[in-house]
Amino acid sequence: VSTRDQAFSKGTDTVLSVIGLEIHVQLSTESKLFCGCANRFGDPPNTLICPVCLGLPGALPVLNEKAIDLSIKVGLALNCRVADRSIWDRKSYYYPDLPKNYQISQYDHPLCTEGYLEIPGDTRSGESAVKKIRIRRAHLEEDAGKNVHDNPSHTGVDLNRAGVPLLEIVSEPDLNSPDEVLLYARAVQRLVRWLGAGSADMEKGQMRFEPNVNLHITRKKPPWPMRSNASTTNGRWIPALIPRIDWGNRIVDTTTTADSRYFSGRRRRLTIIGIFRIPIWCR
Amino acid sequence: MPAVAEHSAAELREFLVTGQISVEELTRDTLRRIEERDPQLQAYNDVYPELALNRARELDKAKDKSRFPLFGIPLALKDNLCTTFGRTTCSSRILSNFQSPYTATAVSRLIDAGAVVLGKTNMDEFAMGSSTENSRFKITRNPWDTSRVPGGSSGGSAAAVSARLCAAALGSDTGGSVRQPAAFCGVVGLKPTYGSVSRFGLVAYGSSLDQIGPITQNVTDCALLMGVIAGHDPKDSTSVAGAVPDYLRSIDTPINGMTIGIPREYFTDALDEETAKRLDTAMAVFRDLGAAPVDVSLPTSRIDRDPSGELSSFAVACYYIIAMAEASSNLSRYDGVHYGTRSGENIQDIIELYERSRSDGFGEEVKRRIMLGTYALSSGYYDAYYLKALKVRRLIKADFDRAFQRCDLLLAPVSPTAAFKIGEKIEDPLTMYLQDIYTLSLNLAGLPGLSIPCGFTRDRLPIGMQLIGPVFSEPALFRAGRCYEKASGFSRLSPPGADAGRRSST
Numbered sequence: 001v002s003t004r005d006q007a008f009s010k011g012t013d014t015v016l017s018v019i020g021l022e023i024h025v026q027l028s029t030e031s032k033l034f035c036g037c038a039n040r041f042g043d044p045p046n047t048l049i050c051p052v053c054l055g056l057p058g059a060l061p062v063l064n065e066k067a068i069d070l071s072i073k074v075g076l077a078l079n080c081r082v083a084d085r086s087i088w089d090r091k092s093y094y095y096p097d098l099p100k101n102y103q104i105s106q107y108d109h110p111l112c113t114e115g116y117l118e119i120p121g122d123t124r125s126g127e128s129a130v131k132k133i134r135i136r137r138a139h140l141e142e143d144a145g146k147n148v149h150d151n152p153s154h155t156g157v158d159l160n161r162a163g164v165p166l167l168e169i170v171s172e173p174d175l176n177s178p179d180e181v182l183l184y185a186r187a188v189q190r191l192v193r194w195l196g197a198g199s200a201d202m203e204k205g206q207m208r209f210e211p212n213v214n215l216h217i218t219r220k221k222p223p224w225p226m227r228s229n230a231s232t233t234n235g236r237w238i239p240a241l242i243p244r245i246d247w248g249n250r251i252v253d254t255t256t257t258a259d260s261r262y263f264s265g266r267r268r269r270l271t272i273i274g275i276f277r278i279p280i281w282c283r
Numbered sequence: 284m285p286a287v288a289e290h291s292a293a294e295l296r297e298f299l300v301t302g303q304i305s306v307e308e309l310t311r312d313t314l315r316r317i318e319e320r321d322p323q324l325q326a327y328n329d330v331y332p333e334l335a336l337n338r339a340r341e342l343d344k345a346k347d348k349s350r351f352p353l354f355g356i357p358l359a360l361k362d363n364l365c366t367t368f369g370r371t372t373c374s375s376r377i378l379s380n381f382q383s384p385y386t387a388t389a390v391s392r393l394i395d396a397g398a399v400v401l402g403k404t405n406m407d408e409f410a411m412g413s414s415t416e417n418s419r420f421k422i423t424r425n426p427w428d429t430s431r432v433p434g435g436s437s438g439g440s441a442a443a444v445s446a447r448l449c450a451a452a453l454g455s456d457t458g459g460s461v462r463q464p465a466a467f468c469g470v471v472g473l474k475p476t477y478g479s480v481s482r483f484g485l486v487a488y489g490s491s492l493d494q495i496g497p498i499t500q501n502v503t504d505c506a507l508l509m510g511v512i513a514g515h516d517p518k519d520s521t522s523v524a525g526a527v528p529d530y531l532r533s534i535d536t537p538i539n540g541m542t543i544g545i546p547r548e549y550f551t552d553a554l555d556e557e558t559a560k561r562l563d564t565a566m567a568v569f570r571d572l573g574a575a576p577v578d579v580s581l582p583t584s585r586i587d588r589d590p591s592g593e594l595s596s597f598a599v600a601c602y603y604i605i606a607m608a609e610a611s612s613n614l615s616r617y618d619g620v621h622y623g624t625r626s627g628e629n630i631q632d633i634i635e636l637y638e639r640s641r642s643d644g645f646g647e648e649v650k651r652r653i654m655l656g657t658y659a660l661s662s663g664y665y666d667a668y669y670l671k672a673l674k675v676r677r678l679i680k681a682d683f684d685r686a687f688q689r690c691d692l693l694l695a696p697v698s699p700t701a702a703f704k705i706g707e708k709i710e711d712p713l714t715m716y717l718q719d720i721y722t723l724s725l726n727l728a729g730l731p732g733l734s735i736p737c738g739f740t741r742d743r744l745p746i747g748m749q750l751i752g753p754v755f756s757e758p759a760l761f762r763a764g765r766c767y768e769k770a771s772g773f774s775r776l777s778p779p780g781a782d783a784g785r786r787s788s789t
Binding site: 059090 | 363364365373378381384385387483484485486517518519520521612615618620621622633637
């Protein structure tokens, strides 16, 4: 356990953070993943749509080869193994911004697997100069549309984004601090931009994060109150990455889970002593 | 004046191209027949008289009429084919007012070939059923005996062709939905090889099984329509590339030397006696034509009778797991949010909106299949059901591959019995599912099957038989079917009431 791993420690209590990151990157193809609609940000709602990305009856997906090319490019840069044969799956969930109520994604035969990316190591604590962050997989999927809550009486749905190619890069839980998350996320962003695979602009939702944070706590008492270490980093990244963990008070799970009612607005609280698994949605 | 009641589509085209009748005259005549007969038969969900007549007048003005392979031919479409005109309902409440902003590729090809679309035909809701009784709108009757079902799910199309309320029609076949209604109504139906006809614009039921197929009065018409609708479509990635064969060119070539396999698993006591007898006679006709019978085996398609007397088969179990699993996913988009029927008032939240819309929008059978399919796909059961079914599917395909090493085509029944009574099986879904025991293996294996009339029961109900070939063997199927049709005289069968009908071997 390095000093950085003990970033959360207070007094004699030791908290080891184990973080894996799912990064969604929109690919900068001209058209969407399965239809000819333009892949563009900022147009008036529902102007970049067709029967295919609207999920109309009888419409069929036709794969955009450019998206495959760009994914392989990123996969190779991430030192991944590129599959000879890859398979599409349907991920089912009901949500108004998902017109077919399933997302075409990749489950057990992703395009890219078993890669890594190197980030600077913490030499002060005796680590080597580079740290390898293993990449479990990078798979392609279609983006969902957007629910627009700008009117109290109803929710609007903008499907311009529905069907935009999204590369999901999943790391192994090799990150042990917000600093490392930051280094890794920036490295991926730079790489995607270098390769011309995407603009990876967070303001436009072209790069989005889903961290999985596990805290291994080596004492029997519940872990709060805990001190936030967000202040130790200066960038605006940490609040963007881990926005809803109330570090100063207690730890809450901000995900509405599969069996809860989507729009109820109620957040389920998980307070399990010992190991925490806190998936966070950062849309 | 030549009329739709008396001539096949190919014959009508000759009269139309040579100007012996105008497209408008033929269209009017056919619309008049629909007006007279359809209130009883209920084959159509919607008829478009104005649209059809406008189109007819436009065609009458066309120069070079002979360049249209279907010039002026009045056609009907199953109501799961998307068209920019009229509704596309799938005979479901949830799509009862749905208007598609685009037209299915197969339909566009018919129209480009000079066809006149008369209307959309009734079907089992979302193509789920074997009697058309699962329609949410109406009960279609069999023109041969109006107390009986026309089969399904393309029952409206088959009834319309049989009663000459159109010259030919399109249906779709996921487990037998073109072939079984064709057999029940005494007409010809083809389930083409998977991938040979574009499905862009066909409302999906079981995506790995669905194919659009023609329903026609005789085999020549079937080949004619197939020649128009087949071929690669960039909008359907599962449609195969490559040139479409000229299905009509070799259709009259004799079949001597052809070997026809008789799958022994299909000729058991599960098969109705009269049907078995007609198939024996059909084989005798093929023998006279110079074809040789070969005994073959399709072990995985074996049909057993369990101790209680119920029929069962691996293929049926495999098929329904796969079809329902795919259906549960394909039908998830109908939720009342973006299009289609939205149900309920004072809806509290989105979940209630989903629940109400889907509860009201779907009928019993559709709900049953969605639930069974969802169950088969759910984690914990996926391996035991869906994955296992995929393995069985591979075995079924291997059986056919082995059989086709020993013969050119297979001869098989279409359904265990001829048309049954309205209401007879609707309360018992499992018995209804067994209607497909001889047809669904082809969908699992991706093979083409041609259903053609081969005689009658004592009650004068048509009986069909099925010719099955390897993938892309449609030319051979048409050839064998056409030779049989000529030799047997079971061509262009006319049900009672289809006036000026005749039974001949044209």
